[in-house]
Amino acid sequence: MRTRSVGWIAREWRSPADRPSLFPVSIRTLGCKLNQVESEALAGSFKDAGFALAPSHGKIAGEGIVIVNTCTVTSKADQKARALIRRALRENPRACVIVTGCYAKLDPAEIEALWGGSASEGARRLFVPPGGEEGAGAAKSALLKLGASVREAVLLGESLPDAIESWMACQEGRSEGARDPFAFRPGEFAFHSRGYLKIQDGCDSRCAYCRARLARGPSASLPPDAALARLRALEENGCAEVALAGVNITQYRHSGFDLPRLLESLIEGTRTIALRLSSLEPEGIDERLVSALAHPRIRPHFHITAQSGSDRVLRVMGRHYDARAVEKAAALLRSTKENPFLACDIIAGFPSEAESDFALTLELCEKIRFAWIHAFPYSPRPGTLAFSFGDRVSEREARRRVGVLTDLATRGRREYAAAWLDRELSAVVEKREPQQGRCQAVSENYLRLAVNCAGGAPPPGSAIRCVPVTLCPDGNDSADAIADALP
Numbered sequence: 383m384r385t386r387s388v389g390w391i392a393r394e395w396r397s398p399a400d401r402p403s404l405f406p407v408s409i410r411t412l413g414c415k416l417n418q419v420e421s422e423a424l425a426g427s428f429k430d431a432g433f434a435l436a437p438s439h440g441k442i443a444g445e446g447i448v449i450v451n452t453c454t455v456t457s458k459a460d461q462k463a464r465a466l467i468r469r470a471l472r473e474n475p476r477a478c479v480i481v482t483g484c485y486a487k488l489d490p491a492e493i494e495a496l497w498g499g500s501a502s503e504g505a506r507r508l509f510v511p512p513g514g515e516e517g518a519g520a521a522k523s524a525l526l527k528l529g530a531s532v533r534e535a536v537l538l539g540e541s542l543p544d545a546i547e548s549w550m551a552c553q554e555g556r557s558e559g560a561r562d563p564f565a566f567r568p569g570e571f572a573f574h575s576r577g578y579l580k581i582q583d584g585c586d587s588r589c590a591y592c593r594a595r596l597a598r599g600p601s602a603s604l605p606p607d608a609a610l611a612r613l614r615a616l617e618e619n620g621c622a623e624v625a626l627a628g629v630n631i632t633q634y635r636h637s638g639f640d641l642p643r644l645l646e647s648l649i650e651g652t653r654t655i656a657l658r659l660s661s662l663e664p665e666g667i668d669e670r671l672v673s674a675l676a677h678p679r680i681r682p683h684f685h686i687t688a689q690s691g692s693d694r695v696l697r698v699m700g701r702h703y704d705a706r707a708v709e710k711a712a713a714l715l716r717s718t719k720e721n722p723f724l725a726c727d728i729i730a731g732f733p734s735e736a737e738s739d740f741a742l743t744l745e746l747c748e749k750i751r752f753a754w755i756h757a758f759p760y761s762p763r764p765g766t767l768a769f770s771f772g773d774r775v776s777e778r779e780a781r782r783r784v785g786v787l788t789d790l791a792t793r794g795r796r797e798y799a800a801a802w803l804d805r806e807l808s809a810v811v812e813k814r815e816p817q818q819g820r821c822q823a824v825s826e827n828y829l830r831l832a833v834n835c836a837g838g839a840p841p842p843g844s845a846i847r848c849v850p851v852t853l854c855p856d857g858n859d860s861a862d863a864i865a866d867a868l869p
Contacts, residue, residue: 404434405433405434405445405446405532406433406434406435406436406442406444406446407428407433407434407436407446407447407449407529408435408436408446408447408448408449408474408477409421409424409435409438409448410439410449410451410466410470411438412450412452412459412462412466412483413451413453413455413459413483413484414455414627414629414660415627415660416519416580416583416629417451417484418574418578418627419568419578419627420566420580421451422571422574423526423565423567423568424451424522424525424566426568426570427526427527427528427529427530428447428529430529430530431529432529432533433447433533441473442474442476442477443476444476446474446477446478446542447477447478447542448478448479450466450467450479450480450482450483451482451483451522452481452483452484452485452486453483453485454484454485454487454489454593454594454597454763455484455592455593455594455761456758456761456763457761457762457763458761459485460485463481463493464492464493464496467479467481467508471497471507471508478508478543478546479507479508479509480509480510480511480528481493481509482510482511482518482525483518484518484593484597485597486510486511486513486518487518487521487597488593488597488764488765490512490513493508493510494508496508505541505543506543506547507543509546509547509550511553512553512554516561517583517597517598517602518597518598519563519584520561520563520599522566523561523562523563523565526565528546528549531545531548531549532545532546532549535548535549563580563583563584564580564583564608566580567612569615569619575810575811575812575813576622576623576624576625576658577624577625578625579609579612579613579616579625579627580604580627581603581628581634582601582627582628582629582630582631582633582634583598583599583601583628584598584599584600584601584602584629584630585600585601585629585630586600586601586633587663587700588700588767589699590698590699590700590771591729591732591763591767591768592763592766593763593764593766595629596765601630601633603633603636604636605637606636606637606639606643606644606647609647609648610647610648610651610652613651613655614651616655617652617653617655620843621843622654622810622844622845623656623658623681623845624655624656624657624658625657626657626658626659627660628660630661631659631661631662632662632663632666632671633666640670641671642671642673645657645671645677645680646674649674649677649680652679654679655679656679656680656808656826657679658680658681659681659685660685661685661727662685662686662687662711663686663687664686664687664688664707664708664710664711665703665707667686667710667711667715669714672715672717672718675715675718681827682719682720682826683723683725683826683827683828684722684724684725685724685725685726685727686708686711686712686715686724686725686727687726687727688708688727688728689701689727689728689729690705690728690735690739690742691705691708691742691746691747692705692738692739692742693705693742694739695732695734695735695739695743698734698771699732705742705746708726708746708750709746709749712724712750712752721801721802721827722827723753723754723798723827723829724750724751724753725752725753725754725755725828726747726750726752726755727756727758728743728755728758728787729759729760730743730757730758730759730760730780730784730787731759731775731776731777731779731784732760732775733760733768733771733772733774734773735760744787744790747790748790751794751797752791752794753795753798753828754791754795755787755788755790755794756791757784757787757788758784759777759780759781759783759784760775762774796853796856796862798829799829799850800853802863803850803851803852803863804849804850804851806847806848806868807825807826807849807850808826808845808847809824809825809826809831809833809845809846809847809848809865810843810844810845811823811839811840811841811842811843811845811846812842814839814840814842815839816839819835819838819839821833821835821839821840821867822861823848823865829850830860830861830863831861831864831865832854832861832863832864832865833848833865834864834865834866835867837869846867846868847867847868848866848868849865849868851863851864851865851866852864
């Protein structure tokens with residue numbers, strides 16, 4: 383798959399009659415792969431309506447639209463969103479800022495209050511579309527029609543803020559259930575070299591710490607025939623690899639299909655495209671799933687949402703498995719491929735987590751030998767059961783535990799990369815560095831590679847074969863190893 387560079391055009395207009403129908407649109411995204419694929423679809427909808435895509439971190443000198451797609455998994459995610467919104471208002475003084483996503487779904491008034499001091503000049507420029515009772519994904523899908531609506535209104539003489547206000551008023555009157563969480567269907571990817579396919583949204587679990595399920599709503603699944611049709615379209619468009627995205631893809635259920643059967647259908651119905659999976663819940667990893675995962679076109683890269691190695695803490699979290707189940711899940715995933723990349727999520731400093739509980743988590747991670755550990759400190763989230771829990775672990779101690787896990791993760795990733803030196807791998811190009819004769823690529827087993835390309839660096843999205851030849855120095859966050867491209 384080839385990606386086109388995105389640019390933007392901004393100009394000053396002398397009068398409404400001189401105003402073109404094309405505005406620059408910049409999309410800034412926080413959070414998970416699901417947000418990423420939804421942002422890609424939004425970008426495509428604005429492009430189809432005649433808007434110009436602006437770089438995600440670029441500034442719009444004249445009128446335009448900035449969309450901030452938010453996350454709310456931690457309090458830090460909320461803080462990042464607020465900072466991004468303030469910066470968008472400050473750096474794009476004539477642009478309208480539209481905020482969507484999970485944080486916008488749960489705390490719209492908190493976001494709208496950011497307009498406060500900015501309201502002294504001109505029309506309102508900060509908008510939070512109404513979400514109603516629908517999940518954040520379904521509510522966000524309304525934005526897919528915003529571009530066409532705004533363009534029509536502007537052509538009839540409305541100002542950009544008024545056009546957005548009119549569209550907002552129409553959204554207030556829409557009945558619940560009128561939007562589709564699977565309306566996001568990017569055919570091209572403006573911001574990523576690899577493709578994404580949203581197959582699931584929401585979650586039926588009731589984990590004590592999780593706010594995302596409050597924003598996204600109950601589990602919903604894309605019909606299997608639609609999933610296959612969309613994957614085929616991406617393959618025909620030249621996409622080399624697609625990541626299957628969702629809030630909890632192990633809860634995929636539709637028309638008698640579960641995740642293993644869906645994977646088998648997607649593989650049987652396509653020819654060459656490779657599949658990469660997003661996070662897997664330990665209790666959803668069984669013999670049927672790993673049998674489907676064994677296919678060569680499914681990437682040897684798996685991520686387990688382990689969260690803790692202490693059975694007691696897992697029970698307090700509301701998780702429906704124990705540490706032994708995490709061990710078993712890792713062993714099953716390893717049986718599918720030769721030395722796959724195994725990663726996990728760990729929450730450090732959950733309420734009542736004693737040093738002995740953390741020691742069990744550390745012991746589990748060392749025993750499984752994860753190639754990466756995504757460790758983050760517990761964050762109390764309003765609306766969750768754990769928000770009212772006492773016996774809190776201090777922030778300082780939670781950060782210390784995260785540091786210990788991150789050190790282990792860094793060693794694990796380096797050891798894993800070392801095991802693949804001098805071995806041939808397939809990879810997808812992420813970025814070209816033509817002056818150095820290199821490209822940045824991600825291998826099938828999720829190694830970040832700086833690839834020497836003797837014949838010239840291929841464009842992003844290209845599938846290549848290469849051999850890692852040496853590890854990058856410690857502290858290099860951009861690549862795990864240097865590789866040589868094969869002819």
